[in-house]
Amino acid sequence: MMSSGVIVAVGFQLSGGDSQMNTLIWYSWLGGVIIGTMIGANSVLEEHCKAGPRNVVITGSTRGLGKALAREFLLSGDRVVIASRSPESVLQTINELEENIQEGLSVAKKKQRETLLHAKVVGTSCDVCKPEDVKKLVNFARDELGSIDIWINNAGTNKGFRPLVNFSDEDISQIVSTNLVGSLLCTREAMNVMQYQEKGGHVFNMDGAGSGGSSTPLTAVYGSTKCGLRQFQASLLKESRRSKVGVHTASPGMVLTDLLLSGSSLRNKQMFNLICELPETVARTLVPRMRVVKGSGKAVNYLTPPRILLALVTAWVRRGRWFDEEGRAVYAAEADRIRNWAESRARFSFTDAMEMYTENTWVSVFSLSVVCAFIILSSSGGPLPGT
Amino acid sequence: MVPPYNILITGSTKGIGYALAKEFLKAGDNVIICSRSAERVESVVTDLKKEFGEQHVWGIVCDVREGKDVKALVDFARDKIKYIDIWINNAGSNAYSFKPLVETSDEALMEVITTNTLGLMICCREAINMMRNQPRGGHIFNIDGAGSDGRPTPRFAAYGATKRSVVHLTKSLQAELQMNEVNNVMVHNLSPGMVTTDLLMSGATTKQAKFFINILAEPPNVVADYLVPNIRAIPTNQSMKPTYIRFLTGLKAYSRIFSRIAFGARRNKYVAED
Numbered sequence: 001m002m003s004s005g006v007i008v009a010v011g012f013q014l015s016g017g018d019s020q021m022n023t024l025i026w027y028s029w030l031g032g033v034i035i036g037t038m039i040g041a042n043s044v045l046e047e048h049c050k051a052g053p054r055n056v057v058i059t060g061s062t063r064g065l066g067k068a069l070a071r072e073f074l075l076s077g078d079r080v081v082i083a084s085r086s087p088e089s090v091l092q093t094i095n096e097l098e099e100n101i102q103e104g105l106s107v108a109k110k111k112q113r114e115t116l117l118h119a120k121v122v123g124t125s126c127d128v129c130k131p132e133d134v135k136k137l138v139n140f141a142r143d144e145l146g147s148i149d150i151w152i153n154n155a156g157t158n159k160g161f162r163p164l165v166n167f168s169d170e171d172i173s174q175i176v177s178t179n180l181v182g183s184l185l186c187t188r189e190a191m192n193v194m195q196y197q198e199k200g201g202h203v204f205n206m207d208g209a210g211s212g213g214s215s216t217p218l219t220a221v222y223g224s225t226k227c228g229l230r231q232f233q234a235s236l237l238k239e240s241r242r243s244k245v246g247v248h249t250a251s252p253g254m255v256l257t258d259l260l261l262s263g264s265s266l267r268n269k270q271m272f273n274l275i276c277e278l279p280e281t282v283a284r285t286l287v288p289r290m291r292v293v294k295g296s297g298k299a300v301n302y303l304t305p306p307r308i309l310l311a312l313v314t315a316w317v318r319r320g321r322w323f324d325e326e327g328r329a330v331y332a333a334e335a336d337r338i339r340n341w342a343e344s345r346a347r348f349s350f351t352d353a354m355e356m357y358t359e360n361t362w363v364s365v366f367s368l369s370v371v372c373a374f375i376i377l378s379s380s381g382g383p384l385p386g387t
Numbered sequence: 388m389v390p391p392y393n394i395l396i397t398g399s400t401k402g403i404g405y406a407l408a409k410e411f412l413k414a415g416d417n418v419i420i421c422s423r424s425a426e427r428v429e430s431v432v433t434d435l436k437k438e439f440g441e442q443h444v445w446g447i448v449c450d451v452r453e454g455k456d457v458k459a460l461v462d463f464a465r466d467k468i469k470y471i472d473i474w475i476n477n478a479g480s481n482a483y484s485f486k487p488l489v490e491t492s493d494e495a496l497m498e499v500i501t502t503n504t505l506g507l508m509i510c511c512r513e514a515i516n517m518m519r520n521q522p523r524g525g526h527i528f529n530i531d532g533a534g535s536d537g538r539p540t541p542r543f544a545a546y547g548a549t550k551r552s553v554v555h556l557t558k559s560l561q562a563e564l565q566m567n568e569v570n571n572v573m574v575h576n577l578s579p580g581m582v583t584t585d586l587l588m589s590g591a592t593t594k595q596a597k598f599f600i601n602i603l604a605e606p607p608n609v610v611a612d613y614l615v616p617n618i619r620a621i622p623t624n625q626s627m628k629p630t631y632i633r634f635l636t637g638l639k640a641y642s643r644i645f646s647r648i649a650f651g652a653r654r655n656k657y658v659a660e661d
Contacts, residue, residue: 163563165516172509173505176508180504180549180552184488188496192489210559215562216559220563221556223555223559228552231548232545232547234537234539235540239541
């Protein structure tokens with residue numbers, strides 16, 4: 001307010017008492033105040049949306065991307081349920097994540113501290129392709145957290161890269177049941193719970209290679225299950241049009257996890273240098289957008305056009321980023337990476353900032369500026385002679 | 388290759404599978420029938436043997452979801468007719484359930500996914516394994532269904548997802564075979580369109596479904612009559628290109644919808660609409 005007053009005063013000084021210029025200045029000041037209030041209110045609302053702990057369930061979250069997502073949610077002050085097939089790894093992951101929270105608390109500033117105090121991690125063993133296990137997980141989450149706001153179907157497996165004829169019955173059955181049966185069962189149960197919750201909820205299914213419909217030789221089974229899931233998403237969207245539950249997809253792009261690295265060749269690894277990311281990096285981008293998702297049918301993607309462009313432009317620099325010429329990994333192990341976590345989290349990423357604002361925001365900012373320009377031009381055009 | 392061909396069709400004791408089997412037999416080919424139910428296999432094989440002679444048709448019980456059943460099927464086929472030219476993966480299920488996902492039972496979900504996806508994958512694997520060692524090579528046909536093109540299938544989301552994955556599997560396998568330089572086996576897609584079988588008719592409960600079934604569906608024998616010559620043409624021409632044989636093409640569908648709206652054609656053809 002103070003600064004806008006100063007600007008108005010300066011404007012009066014400059015106009016030198018011309019009454020027409022004075023009214024113009026008054027109008028633009030008023031316009032500025034209105035726009036300022038709107039933007040302010042919007043950011044307050046956004047803040048309000050972002051605040052408040054969310055209750056999150058992530059399947060297959062004791063390794064790889066699932067674990068990184070869980071950690072990121074926790075560091076945003078959310079309550080997370082961990083689930084995986086083996087009870088031991090669930091326990092181990094809970095311990096690790098609790099340590100991460102403590103570390104986060106020790107370096108956090110006051111405001112962050114308050115949100116971090118809400119963070120809580122619990123977990124149970126659950127085989128997503130067994131209906132009774134999934135029901136148990138739902139009940140566990142409701143007992144521990146009260147309600148479920150976000151459910152992420154992250155559990156997935158591909159059992160390595162080789163031709164279909166070399167996959168055993170057991171392998172095929174596990175891939176199909178984890179990726180397809182698991183996602184369908186979990187989505188059904190999550191929707192069942194969420195539709196009776198006051199605030200509804202959001203379900204995310206994870207995309208993977210093949211989702212877009214391009215062929216996936218050497219991992220045909222995995223690819224076709226992921227492709228099926230994309231169609232499933234479209235059907236769900238139609239079925240749940242009037243429901244309070246949002247169904248979305250999240251696409252992590254290529255992540256350096258066991259799933260991708262099992263059986264990858266030297267040539268693959270050189271390609272990975274270009275486009276792959278560490279799970280923590282991907283989670284840092286996906287989680288803030290998953291937390292504020294609204295409506296239904298949204299796609300939260302990591303590999304967006306600006307990122308791909310950036311990767312192509314910096315391709316030369318990215319050689320040897322994760323793997324050296326002989327295909328040896330040159331990136332730090334998970335524990336070491338997490339140790340440097342606090343600093344890397346604080347680093348500002350331009351592409352992240354760009355994408356935090358959805359397309360709609362950019363459109364409205366653009367149209368607002370056009371409207372402003374029009375008002376200024378039309379009112380200043382008035383006194384010109386001959387028009 | 389010269390006819391007669393050796394054909395294997397999964398899930399072939401009723402519906403499209405049965406109609407296809409009959410049509411191949413009429414063309415003089417040898418056919419292996421299989422399905423989950425022992426009595427149905429027996430009665431169908433007896434009927435067909437009566438009509439087409441003892442040495443043209445054989446049948447065995449096989450649950451495509453079981454690896455060992457499919458292996459037994461391959462052994463049975465080798466034993467009876469030595470090699471297979473055309474393997475049609477027709478077995479499919481929608482558990483006769485048309486409900487939103489949240490109301491679908493565990494059993495229905497499992498049944499649909501294990502039959503349509505898991506079963507198909509196991510069959511494809513065994514078929515490729517068998518055919519690539521045959522001097523004559525072979526062709527595998529996967530049957531698509533609603534949702535294959537990626538369009539949504541509300542009320543049967545699980546079925547649609549599995550059928551989408553069928554088409555994708557075919558595509559990946561084509562790429563894979565080429566990569567591994569297997570050039571005597573090819574995987575194709577086969578699209579029968581809408582066929583008046585139990586699978587489709589169990590969904591004729593809403594007004595919209597009845598409308599489309601009346602306009603677009605055809606009885607199994609009509610569909611098989613069109614598909615079989617097209618399938619047989621592939622080994623006859625010794626073509627190794629991937630194909631997607633479609634009965635109900637877009638043009639056909641749109642012209643039928645037009646004639647229905649313009650002239651009221653095919654109203655109440657299979658089910659009463661009002």
